Amino acid sequence: MSAALEVRGLVKRYPALTALQGVDLDVAPGEFFGLLGPNGAGKTTLISILAGLTRASAGRAAVMGFDVQGQYREARRRLGVVPQELVYDPFFTVRETLRIQSGYFGLKRNDDWLDEVMHHLDLLPQAGKNMRALSGGMKRRVLVAQALVHKPPVIILDEPTAGVDVSLRQTLWRFIQGLNRQGHTIVLTTHYLEEAEALCGRIAMLKNGRIVALDSTRNLLDRAHERCATLSLRGDVAGAGIAGLAPQGEGAWRFRFERYEELEALLARLRGARVAVEDLQLARADLEDVFTRIIASA
C-alpha cells in the first residue's frame, strides 16, 4: 500500500529565505503523526506543498501515492486540511459553507455525512447561523468540519487547538481519535506538546527547514535519560553546599539526575547535613524537555 504521505528531497526557496532544505518523510496509512518545530521551522510550508497551496522549488510530495502536482485531483480528493488561520466566508451559514465545500469535491446531497460531522463537533445547533455570528471556537469547529466533508483518508491539522477552550479541545480530540481508529491518517502540528505526546505515535521535529528528529514518540521520550526530582526540604539547604540542587521557591528544590544512585547520594548528603526531606516527587522528562533539547542542539 502507498504511504499516506511521501515526501522526497522537498525544497522551498523564497527570495529571502529557504523554508525547506531537503525534507524526506514518510507517513504510513493509519498513523497519528506529529509535526513539531518552532515558529518558522517550515511546518506550514510543508503542509502547504502537500495541499497544493504552495509549489515546491525541488523534490516531490505525494498523498496516498498521488503526486500533489502531477496528479493533483487524486491527491486533493484524499487530503483534508484544517488551516492554521481562523478563516471563513462571511456570506454563508454553517450548513451552506459545508455544502459548498462538499460540492467543490463533487459531492452533492451528502447532508447525512455533514450532519454527522456537525453532530460530532457540536455544530448542529449552529447549522443555520451565519459564519460571522459564531464564536472563535465555533468557527474553528467549522474549519475542522470543512476539512472532513469529503471523508479524506489523510487529514492534516495545522495547530487546530491554538487559542481554543478546553471543551473544544476535548471534543475535537475525541472525534479525531475516532477517525484515526477508523483508519484515517492524522498529521498534527501543534505548539501544545502534551497534546502531541498524548496523541501521536510518531513525531518529526523540524528546525530551519530540516528534519532534526524523526522517531516514535516512545523512542523520543526514551532519548531523554534524565529524570527530575522535586524535593520539599526543611533545614539549612544553602549552608549544606550540595551541588545540583536548584531552588524552586517556597522550600522546594529541583534535582536532575540520570541514575538513581545519584539520587541516593543526594539523600545521604542531605541527611548528613541534617536537612529533612518533607516531600519527594519524581518525574521523567516529557516531550517538551526532549523537544527543547533537540531543537537547541540541532
Add this chain to the structure above:
Amino acid sequence: MSAGFDTLLYKELLRFWKVAFQTVLAPVITALLYLLIFSHVLSSHVQVYPGVSYTQFLVPGLVMMSVLQNAFANSSSSLIQSKITGNIVFVLLPPLSYVEFFLAYLAAAIVRGVVVGLGVLLVTLWFAPLRVEHPLWVAVFALLSAGVLGGLGIIAGIWAEKFDQLAAFQNFLIMPLTFLSGVFYSIHSLPDFWHRVSQWNPVFYMIDGFRYGFFGAADVAPEKSLLVAGGCFMAISGLTLALLKRGYKLRR
C-alpha cells in the same frame, strides 16, 4: 468539467445575490440617476441618430456601462475579499482545475453584469421606449463585453494585494475606459484628437456594437466592433488562464 465547477459558480452567484441591494439594485439606481440628469440637461440639444432621441441613445450606453462595471466588480471584489480574509484557501484546496476556476468566476461575472444590465434596461425603458433592431447583436455584445471585464476583474483580483490597489485599477483604468467610450455621446461629436483617442479604447467598440443592436446604426461598422470585442475577450481570457495556470499570487 468536474462537479466542483458547478459549486464554485453557484457559490459566486449566491455570494452576490445575498447582497443584491448592493450588487444589483444600487447600480440600477445609479444608472437611472445618470439617465434622469443627462437626459434632462441634454435631450433638447443633442440628437445623434435620425429618429432616435438623446434619452433613447443614452439607454444602451448606460446598460452596457453597468454590465461592464458590474462584471468587473463581481470577479475582482470576490477574489480580493477571499484573498484578504484568507478564505480563498477553500477554493484552492479542492481538486478544481485552473480552467474550472476561471470559467466559474467568469460565468458569475457575466451573470451579474447581465442581471444588472437587464435591471437598468427595465427601469429606463419607462423613460425611453426602445426598439431592438438586432437582438442577437445585443446579446453577443453584452456577453462578450461582460466576459472581457469579468476576465479583467479576475486579473485585478489576483494581482491586487490590498483594497486600494484594486481601487486604483478600477478608478484609473476601468472608469476612464468606460466613461470615455461613448456612453453619453457619439464620438463623432468629439474634437479630432479625442475622436482618435476613443478609437483606441476597446470599450468604445463594445458600447457602439451593443448600441447597433438596438438602433441598427453605429459610429463604426458592427463587424469591426465585434472583432475588437472578440479579440479583447480572447486576449484577456488567454492572459487570465496563463496567470491561473502559473498560480500567480495564488499558489506561491
